[in-house]
Structures are given as structure tokens and as C-alpha cells.
Amino acid sequence: MSTPLILLILAIIAVVCYVVGTRHALAIAGGLSSKLHSRPGYYGAFVAICAVLPAAVVLAAWLIASPFYINSTVRGGFPEDVKARSVAEQGLAFGMVSSLARGMDVLTLEEIDRVGSNPAELRNTLGTKGVALAGDPEPYMVASAGDLNAMNKISNRVMTAVVLIVALIGAGLSYNRISHRFRARNRVERVILGALVVASSIAIITTVGIVMSMLTEAGHFFGRVPAWEFFFGTVWDPRFAAAGTTASEGQFGLIPLLLGTLYIGLVAMLVAVPVGLFSAIYMSEYASPRLRSVAKPLLEVLAGIPTIVYGFFALTTVGPFLRDLSADINGIVTGNAMNFIQAQSVLTAGFVMGIMLIPYVSSLSDDIITAVPRALRDGSLGLGATKSETIKKVVMPAALPGVVGALLMTASRAIGETMIVVLAAGVAARMQLNPFEPMTTVTVKIVSQLTGDLEFTSPQTLVAFALGITLFVITLCLNIYALFIVRKYREQYE
Structure with missing residues (x-):
């Protein structure tokens, strides 16, 4: 059976x-x-x-x-x-x-x-x-x-x-x-309580399991590659070795990947945060109910588009547009129609990723701002403040903890993105500050290191777990810092 x-x-x-x-x-x-x-x-x-x-x-x-x-x-x-x-x-x-x-x-x-x-x-x-x-x-x-x-x-x-x-x-x-x-009710409710405890523990147990598995494999990697070479190395050259061969282990410098991750994420946040936050303020404070009922669903459609589609959009439209635009500008200024923006670049990946993140910032911030009690707005307006002053001095401080949480979720989403970076920023691990040149991120290299005919015990594969635990620690630090900021401003507001 x-x-x-x-x-x-x-x-x-x-x-x-x-x-x-x-x-x-x-x-x-x-x-x-x-x-x-x-x-x-x-x-x-x-x-x-x-x-x-x-x-x-x-x-x-x-x-x-x-x-x-x-x-x-x-x-x-x-x-x-x-x-x-x-x-x-x-x-x-x-x-x-x-x-x-x-x-x-x-x-x-x-x-x-x-x-x-x-x-x-x-x-x-x-x-x-x-x-x-x-x-x-x-x-x-x-x-x-x-x-x-x-x-x-x-x-x-x-x-x-x-x-x-x-x-x-x-x-x-x-x-x-x-x-x-x-006492049947007591017995049944005790079972239900146990089920609730088990359900609430699943997330914790899963997180602990993920961290322990990554730590175990990362420990094997650091047993073969010194930790200081990984965390402070400036060259990424893993030198892929096929299964059964004895090729050199290469260099596993984290700095180029970490710099690319933060750089592309920063550009994406510079695009997503102002547009998403301002659209949330407009829809929650200025837009009519009829306009809000139409604009918000249309904006949230962006969140349902697969990231691979954004990657193709960046590869076939945004990248070539920025490359041709830079060639036209260079031709007008210097007379030499040579492009200074590569089709695959930090700017291309960050811009397209920012477009993808706009609905996350907008939708979450809109719900948070709308949840601010109406009495706070009425009290501010009754004291003679204008609508813009009320938003700046009353509404936004009250909604700040939630908005910070929304921005943190957006930053985590940006750090973990892969497909857009692969197609729009390339896979070259480089150290440079020019946003018009290609770079890559930690997540892209995690995928590439776990793909192909490699021994699972080789440093070229185990480094993916070291990269994963590094991303986890970065995200944890972002959460801790966000909690500190939220508590600080909440105390000032209260």
C-alpha cells in the first residue's frame, strides 16, 4: 500500500x-x-x-x-x-x-x-x-x-x-x-500547543542546520586554505581542477567578490530606496483612493517578474543602451565615438536590480506608513503644521522602525541576487571603483564553484561554503545594526 x-x-x-x-x-x-x-x-x-x-x-x-x-x-x-x-x-x-x-x-x-x-x-x-x-x-x-x-x-x-x-x-x-x-479539552489543547511549538521551532532548527552544515564544510576548506589568505586575499583565481586531477589549488581572495557585492548592492539601493520610498509616501499620503487602487497593484507587478527576465532585460536593452549612450556622449565631447560604459558593468546590474527592488521598498513602506495612527496626523495638522511638515516631523519618525526593516530586507535581497549579476555584470572578479566596468558578486561565484565536474572535497568546491557563511555573517551584522538604529530612534521618538 x-x-x-x-x-x-x-x-x-x-x-x-x-x-x-x-x-x-x-x-x-x-x-x-x-x-x-x-x-x-x-x-x-x-x-x-x-x-x-x-x-x-x-x-x-x-x-x-x-x-x-x-x-x-x-x-x-x-x-x-x-x-x-x-x-x-x-x-x-x-x-x-x-x-x-x-x-x-x-x-x-x-x-x-x-x-x-x-x-x-x-x-x-x-x-x-x-x-x-x-x-x-x-x-x-x-x-x-x-x-x-x-x-x-x-x-x-x-x-x-x-x-x-x-x-x-x-x-x-x-x-x-x-x-x-x-478533561478532554486540556489534552487536546496540550497537543495543539505542542504542534504550535514544533511549527515555531522549524525556522530556528532550519537556520541552525544550515549554519552548521556551512560551518562544517567551511572548516574543511579552511583546513586546506589559510583563513587570512581567504579573508584578506586580493586575487580570485581558483584554477578549476577536473575530478581526479591534481591541479594547483589557486588563490581564493574574498576581497574582489566582497567589493563587487557591496558595490552592486549600493548602486541598486541608490536606485530603489528614493524611488520606492517617495512612491510609498505619495500613495499613502497624497494619492486618492482611486489612484492608489490602480497604481499600487501595477507597481507590485514588478515583484512577480522572474529575475532571469530582468537579467535578459539588462543584457539586451539596458546594457547596450548605456554603452551606445556613452559612445554618443564621448563623440560629442571629444570627437571620438568610443564608449566608456561597458554593456556588462556595475551600473547596468545595479540599475536593473534597483528597478527590481522598487516594489519591495514601496509596498512594505506604504503599509508601514499607512499603519501610523490617524490621530498623530490630525494632532500635527491641528497645531498648524503643513502636510509636508507632518510627514517629515511626525509620520516618518513614527514609521521609521518599520521602514528600516523594509530597507534591511531590500538590502538582503540585493546581496543575494545572482541571475541579474551574471547577465548584467559578468563573472570577472576584479578590484576597481569604476561603475562603468564589469565586476561580480559572492553569490555568482558560489554557483560557479558548485557547477561542473569537480571533486566535492576539493578547495575549489569547498570555497562555496566559506563564501556562504561569509554572506550569512554579513547579513547577521546588518540585522544587528538595524536593530540598534531602530531602538535608538524609537527611544528618541517616544
């Missing part, structure tokens, strides 16, 4: 248990819910939870543990010469076995008997079923694939039986506990 079908059966059991538990509680109370400690629905919910929750836990544990046990057992049945191979070669062999198992699972008994132990015939037959194999399987692989299918089928049947039995036992025990004084 498949997992979705088991979940469907558990959902049906939960509904039945809820109805049966509710009716049983009312029957005990003689139809008067006032005689019960909790509302009848809580008793039904208690029975449903006791039936489904333990069964779901068993199902999840089985789905996690069973593949490990089955895979290790199948690997243990490999011939001794296969076990003596490297871990990578054993992984390739098990991958072939898994492909064979998936293919043999859809073959009929007649087809299995026909192909027998002929590897070429088996490969051709599986090809007609849409299962592609990298090569002809060896006899032990066919036998292991059969064992894998058999063990999976047995595990699935036992899992189904165990899950259903646990559900029925839970339903029966909880059904018998229903009485006048049974």
Missing part, C-alpha cells in the same frame, strides 16, 4: 473517530453537554488525535529507518570484490541496482523470464519501459535488484499493518477513557 493511500486511510479513521467520540460523549451525558467537563467536540478530537498521531509517528519513523536498513542489507550482499572497491564505485553500483529494481518492478513475469540473466536483453527491455541504464548490468546487480524489490514489498506490507494496528489501538484506548470528568 502506498504512503498517500495510508495517509488517506488515516484521515478517514480520524473523521470516523471524531464522530464516534463525539456521539459517545453525548450518550454518556444523556444528550446534555452541560454534564461533561468539555464540549463534545473535544472528546471526538481527543479520540481522533490518539488514533492518528501515534500512527503518523510510526509511519514517519518507518519511512526514515526502513530505507537505511534495506539499502545496507543489499549492499552487504554484494560480492567481496565489489565491497573492496572505493565508496564512489560502490555508490555507482548501488545506483545501478536501484535503477534495475525500479525497472523490474514494472516488468511482467513473462518479460522477466524472457530476459533471464542476459544483461543486454534486460537493458533493452527496460529501455522500452522508459528506464535508461548507464551500461549493461552484471549478474549480481540483477539478483540484488530482485532482493531490493522483495524487501521493499515486505517492508511496505508490514508498515501498513503496523500503522493501522497502532491507529486502531489508539482509537480503542482513547474511546474507553471518555467519561463525565475526563
Whole structure:
């Protein structure tokens, strides 16, 4: 029985248990819910939870543990010469076995008997079923694939039986506990509270997991490349090495990438913040309701455009336009029609990224400014202040903490952008302050270092995790500084 079908059966059991538990509680109370400690629905919910929750836990544990046990057992049945191979070669062999198992699972008994132990015939037959194999399987692989299918089928049947039995036992025990004084509401609310705690902990656990994984791999990188060479190096030359080769490890200077990231992000913020903030002030304070209902959705359409589209826009329109414009200006001033703005440059990437970030600044700031109490505006206007003075002296200080948060989110979005930088700023790691020349960012190099035929344990690949943890620390510092600014201005305003 498949997992979705088991979940469907558990959902049906939960509904039945809820109805049966509710009716049983009312029957005990003689139809008067006032005689019960909790509302009848809580008793039904208690029975449903006791039936489904333990069964779901068993199902999840089985789905996690069973593949490990089955895979290790199948690997243990490999011939001794296969076990003596490297871990990578054993992984390739098990991958072939898994492909064979998936293919043999859809073959009929007649087809299995026909192909027998002929590897070429088996490969051709599986090809007609849409299962592609990298090569002809060896006899032990066919036998292991059969064992894998058999063990999976047995595990699935036992899992189904165990899950259903646990559900029925839970339903029966909880059904018998229903009485006048049974505190069903307390039990149900305790389970709901636990679910809320688990849900709220997911973000924290995920963040800790991401940081720990990056720290682990970054530690391996710094074990091979000194940290001071990475953080203070001014040359980025990783010298890519193909898998299995012994090429030089190269130079991994962070400074060019960090400078490019901050430079392009700064240009993007210079474009996005004034336009987005001023448009938010206009829509929240000056625009009529009819104009606001039309302008704000149109502005937020920009947030739904994929970043790759912005990248193509920068590559085919903005970049060539700025290049040709610089050539025309240079021709008028010096008589030499040579462009001084490259099609791929910091200016191109920052300008297009700023356009992309405008709806983030505008929408968030608009909601924050609109949330400022109307009484503050009326009090300022009643004291004789003009509308512009009210916005500058009252509304904006009140909305400042939220606006700072919006700008921080925008800065984080700018720092993490990749596709626009690849197409509009290039991939050259350079140290220069000319906004008309190409540069690159940390995120672009993270992608490039994890792409290609590289050993995952090589410095050329592990440096991506060092770059990732560096971005994390930068973002954390931005958050801490933003909190400091918010608290400072909030105290002054209060």
C-alpha cells in the first residue's frame, strides 16, 4: 500500500473517530453537554488525535529507518570484490541496482523470464519501459535488484499493518477513557500547543542546520586554505581542477567578490530606496483612493517578474543602451565615438536590480506608513503644521522602525541576487571603483564553484561554503545594526 493511500486511510479513521467520540460523549451525558467537563467536540478530537498521531509517528519513523536498513542489507550482499572497491564505485553500483529494481518492478513475469540473466536483453527491455541504464548490468546487480524489490514489498506490507494496528489501538484506548470528568479539552489543547511549538521551532532548527552544515564544510576548506589568505586575499583565481586531477589549488581572495557585492548592492539601493520610498509616501499620503487602487497593484507587478527576465532585460536593452549612450556622449565631447560604459558593468546590474527592488521598498513602506495612527496626523495638522511638515516631523519618525526593516530586507535581497549579476555584470572578479566596468558578486561565484565536474572535497568546491557563511555573517551584522538604529530612534521618538 502506498504512503498517500495510508495517509488517506488515516484521515478517514480520524473523521470516523471524531464522530464516534463525539456521539459517545453525548450518550454518556444523556444528550446534555452541560454534564461533561468539555464540549463534545473535544472528546471526538481527543479520540481522533490518539488514533492518528501515534500512527503518523510510526509511519514517519518507518519511512526514515526502513530505507537505511534495506539499502545496507543489499549492499552487504554484494560480492567481496565489489565491497573492496572505493565508496564512489560502490555508490555507482548501488545506483545501478536501484535503477534495475525500479525497472523490474514494472516488468511482467513473462518479460522477466524472457530476459533471464542476459544483461543486454534486460537493458533493452527496460529501455522500452522508459528506464535508461548507464551500461549493461552484471549478474549480481540483477539478483540484488530482485532482493531490493522483495524487501521493499515486505517492508511496505508490514508498515501498513503496523500503522493501522497502532491507529486502531489508539482509537480503542482513547474511546474507553471518555467519561463525565475526563478533561478532554486540556489534552487536546496540550497537543495543539505542542504542534504550535514544533511549527515555531522549524525556522530556528532550519537556520541552525544550515549554519552548521556551512560551518562544517567551511572548516574543511579552511583546513586546506589559510583563513587570512581567504579573508584578506586580493586575487580570485581558483584554477578549476577536473575530478581526479591534481591541479594547483589557486588563490581564493574574498576581497574582489566582497567589493563587487557591496558595490552592486549600493548602486541598486541608490536606485530603489528614493524611488520606492517617495512612491510609498505619495500613495499613502497624497494619492486618492482611486489612484492608489490602480497604481499600487501595477507597481507590485514588478515583484512577480522572474529575475532571469530582468537579467535578459539588462543584457539586451539596458546594457547596450548605456554603452551606445556613452559612445554618443564621448563623440560629442571629444570627437571620438568610443564608449566608456561597458554593456556588462556595475551600473547596468545595479540599475536593473534597483528597478527590481522598487516594489519591495514601496509596498512594505506604504503599509508601514499607512499603519501610523490617524490621530498623530490630525494632532500635527491641528497645531498648524503643513502636510509636508507632518510627514517629515511626525509620520516618518513614527514609521521609521518599520521602514528600516523594509530597507534591511531590500538590502538582503540585493546581496543575494545572482541571475541579474551574471547577465548584467559578468563573472570577472576584479578590484576597481569604476561603475562603468564589469565586476561580480559572492553569490555568482558560489554557483560557479558548485557547477561542473569537480571533486566535492576539493578547495575549489569547498570555497562555496566559506563564501556562504561569509554572506550569512554579513547579513547577521546588518540585522544587528538595524536593530540598534531602530531602538535608538524609537527611544528618541517616544
